[in-house]
Amino acid sequence: MPTKSQKKGKIISRTITYLILGIAALICLFPFLWMISTSFKPMSEIYSMPPTLIPKSPTLENIIEGWKGADFGLFFKNTAFITLLATVGTVLSSSVVAYGFSRFQSRLSPFLFVVLLGTMMLPSQVTLIPQYLLYNKLHMIDTYWPLIIPSWLGGGAFNIFLFIQFFRSLPKELDEAAEIDGANSFQVFYKILLPSVKPVMLAVLVMALVYNWNDFFNPLIYLNSNDKFTIAIGLQFFKGSQGNVQIGQMMAMALVSLLPVLVIFATCQKYFIQGIKMSGLKG
Amino acid sequence: MAKPRVKQSKIAKRQARNFYLYTAPWLIGFIILTLYPVLYSFYLMFTDMNLSGASHFVGLDNWIYAFTDDQLFVKAFVNTIKYVVIFVPTSLILAFFVALLLSRKVKGLGFFRTAFYIPYITSGVAVTILWGWIFQRDFGIINYVLSLVGIKGPNWLGDKNIAMISIVILSLWTIGNNIIIMLAGIQDIPTSYYESAQIDGAGFLRQTVNITLPLCTPTIYFNLIVTVIAAFQVFQQPLILTNGGPLNSTYTAAMHLYNNGFLYGKMGYASMMAWSMFAVIMVITIVTVSTSKYWVFYDD
Numbered sequence: 001m002p003t004k005s006q007k008k009g010k011i012i013s014r015t016i017t018y019l020i021l022g023i024a025a026l027i028c029l030f031p032f033l034w035m036i037s038t039s040f041k042p043m044s045e046i047y048s049m050p051p052t053l054i055p056k057s058p059t060l061e062n063i064i065e066g067w068k069g070a071d072f073g074l075f076f077k078n079t080a081f082i083t084l085l086a087t088v089g090t091v092l093s094s095s096v097v098a099y100g101f102s103r104f105q106s107r108l109s110p111f112l113f114v115v116l117l118g119t120m121m122l123p124s125q126v127t128l129i130p131q132y133l134l135y136n137k138l139h140m141i142d143t144y145w146p147l148i149i150p151s152w153l154g155g156g157a158f159n160i161f162l163f164i165q166f167f168r169s170l171p172k173e174l175d176e177a178a179e180i181d182g183a184n185s186f187q188v189f190y191k192i193l194l195p196s197v198k199p200v201m202l203a204v205l206v207m208a209l210v211y212n213w214n215d216f217f218n219p220l221i222y223l224n225s226n227d228k229f230t231i232a233i234g235l236q237f238f239k240g241s242q243g244n245v246q247i248g249q250m251m252a253m254a255l256v257s258l259l260p261v262l263v264i265f266a267t268c269q270k271y272f273i274q275g276i277k278m279s280g281l282k283g
Numbered sequence: 284m285a286k287p288r289v290k291q292s293k294i295a296k297r298q299a300r301n302f303y304l305y306t307a308p309w310l311i312g313f314i315i316l317t318l319y320p321v322l323y324s325f326y327l328m329f330t331d332m333n334l335s336g337a338s339h340f341v342g343l344d345n346w347i348y349a350f351t352d353d354q355l356f357v358k359a360f361v362n363t364i365k366y367v368v369i370f371v372p373t374s375l376i377l378a379f380f381v382a383l384l385l386s387r388k389v390k391g392l393g394f395f396r397t398a399f400y401i402p403y404i405t406s407g408v409a410v411t412i413l414w415g416w417i418f419q420r421d422f423g424i425i426n427y428v429l430s431l432v433g434i435k436g437p438n439w440l441g442d443k444n445i446a447m448i449s450i451v452i453l454s455l456w457t458i459g460n461n462i463i464i465m466l467a468g469i470q471d472i473p474t475s476y477y478e479s480a481q482i483d484g485a486g487f488l489r490q491t492v493n494i495t496l497p498l499c500t501p502t503i504y505f506n507l508i509v510t511v512i513a514a515f516q517v518f519q520q521p522l523i524l525t526n527g528g529p530l531n532s533t534y535t536a537a538m539h540l541y542n543n544g545f546l547y548g549k550m551g552y553a554s555m556m557a558w559s560m561f562a563v564i565m566v567i568t569i570v571t572v573s574t575s576k577y578w579v580f581y582d583d
Contacts, residue, residue, distance in 0.1 A: 013487065017384050017387055017389060018389065020384060021381070021384050021385070021389065021395050024381055024395075024398075024399065025394070025395055025398035025399070027456070028398045028399055028401065028402050028456065028459075029398050029401070031402075031410070031413055031414065031417055031456070032401070032413075034413070034416075034417065034424055035413050035416075038416065046422070047422055049422070049427070050427065051422070051424065051427055093308045093309070096305055096308065097305060097306050097308055097309040099305050100301065100302050100303075100304070100305025100306035100307075101302075101305075101306060103301075103305075104298050104299070104301040104302035104305065105295075105298050105299070105302060106298065106299035106302040106303065107299070109302055112306070112310075115313070116309070116313075119313065119317055121512065121568065122317070122321070122561075123512065123515070123516055123557075123560060123561055123564055124516070125516065125537065125540055125556070125557040125560055125561070126320070126321055126324055126557045126558065126560075126561050127316065127317055127320035127321060127324065128320075128324075128540075128544070128553075128557065129320075129324050129327060129544055129550050129553050129554050129557065130319065130320035130321075130323040130324050130327065130554075131316060131320050132544070132545075132550075133323075133332075133336075133550065134315070134319075134320070136334075149316075150312065150316060152308065153308050153309065153311055153312025153313075153315075153316065154308050154309030154312045154313070160309060185301050185305075189305075210404055213407075214405075214406065214407035214408075215407075216407060216408050216519050217518065217519065221545060232407055232408040232409075233408075235408045235409060235412060236408050236412075236523060239412055239523070247416055250412055250416070251412075251413065251416065254408075254409035254410070254412050254413055255409075257408075257409045258405050258409050258410075261404060261405055262401075262405070265400075265401065265404050269397065272400065272404065273396065273400070273463060276400075276460050276463045276464060276467075277463065277464070277467045
């Protein structure tokens with residue numbers, strides 16, 4: 001039986017735990033509330049002291065003017081197009097490559113597996129300049145090719161590794177049974193193995209969606225014309241042209257650009273958490 | 284004897300054929316987008332290649348220039364190391380601490396996990412711009428809150444002694460994935476350890492120090508390596524928040540590489556930057572890996 005003072009100590013430590021977690025959650029979420037709040041405030045209220053959390057005279061002007069201030073509709077369309085193609089490529093190519101690694105052997109396969117893992121440690125800067133020169137030679141600068149091609153060529157060592165881990169956990173008897181039934185190796189892959197690792201597939205899918213939607217560096221390097229910009233570059237460009245003067249419009253457009261990510265996250269949260277946990281597994 | 288051997292090699296051949304067939308996308312990508320670029324950038328480091336493609340072999344000139352005439356080269360590395368040294372330990376301690384609290388069977392775990400994870404998932408240009416507004420000196424919300432308790436807030440992004448700290452604060456806000464990985468690591472620890480500790484009368488603090496922390500070291504080790512590599516490449520936050528200023532106090536190595544390569548078209552020099560970043564990252568990683576046997580405990 002715990003004594004009274006032990007019980008009291010437990011209540012205090014529980015309270016402190018919730019208090020700290022509550023403050024931490026507030027710090028994480030408050031900036032978003034602040035962004036929403038600023039987005040719906042007229043300029044005069046944005047710069048008034050003391051600041052208000054709930055706008056006294058809410059307005060849609062920031063969203064309307066911000067949207068017109070740059071071609072955000074087009075930026076959205078461009079980003080959606082790139083994100084879609086890159087994500088499909090990532091899921092397809094990383095799963096196919098992982099199938100090759102986990103089910104077949106050649107003399108070089110153990111060595112190539114080590115190489116695959118090694119590429120995860122390689123900072124992207126080392127390959128950046130020659131890649132740029134290569135795309136330049138192929139006249140692919142200011143096109144979407146450099147943003148999409150890598151996804152179709154393996155889709156990142158990390159995603160391949162994730163699939164390999166899970167394919168390896170599936171018994172080989174599964175494949176053999178299907179082969180006896182006359183399935184060829186590709187049918188084994190997409191009829192037997194792929195459906196069995198659906199959670200991994202969805203985790204890779206949602207993470208690729210968000211990664212490509214948020215990507216700033218690659219579009220910054222490879223895209224030059226305004227009408228090809230993605231939302232991330234568009235925002236940065238908009239900031240450059242408006243400065244801190246139109247902070248309401250800036251916040252409104254930042255908010256709008258986040259909506260797709262937040263919607264994907266809200267609907268697929270389970271798969272994100274799964275993906276993160278799996279990424280920790282190799283530790 | 285001869286027959287099975289033929290059969291064996293036939294199977295092996297089929298195996299090899301399928302291996303190369305299915306891994307072909309990655310193999311092609313690896314050769315074109317990784318292997319060739321790595322070798323080529325190593326060569327470029329010793330040239331004065333510019334955007335138009337004109338190039339001469341210049342030996343170690345890029346390196347000599349970096350350490351003698353380029354005022355920003357050393358500065359960029361010092362700034363980057365400063366960022367890494369402040370950010371990496373604080374992020375690991377914070378992530379472990381929050382994960383530790385979350386592991387105490389709290390109610391509303393799902394809510395907290397979501398709250399901590401959202402900044403990570405949205406991290407990009409939009410939230411960086413948002414933080415620029417939060418850090419604003421006169422109308423920013425942080426300085427307003429500070430003024431309520433009688434503190435005159437600093438010029439977060441405009442003071443050369445504070446700007447880098449502000450960038451670290453923004454980065455610390457996005458460590459939700461580290462928290463979730465740490466939490467998974469803590470939850471993997473068998474409850475039997477805690478039960479026997481409780482019988483011995485060990486409190487929460489002693490359990491944390493003697494059980495949770497040591498058994499969590501493999502997870503911390505993994506997070507440490509990944510975080511160091513990522514932190515060393517910090518680019519987007521300083522570019523958008525401060526553009527390297529004030530007085531180059533937030534100018535990082537990745538920004539110096541970007542500016543040289545893509546603003547000035549000095550591809551040879553940018554390649555030298557890439558390799559010097561890689562060298563520093565390698566040294567840190569090797570030191571981490573080789574010291575890991577003294578502080579990482581595997582429970583088996």
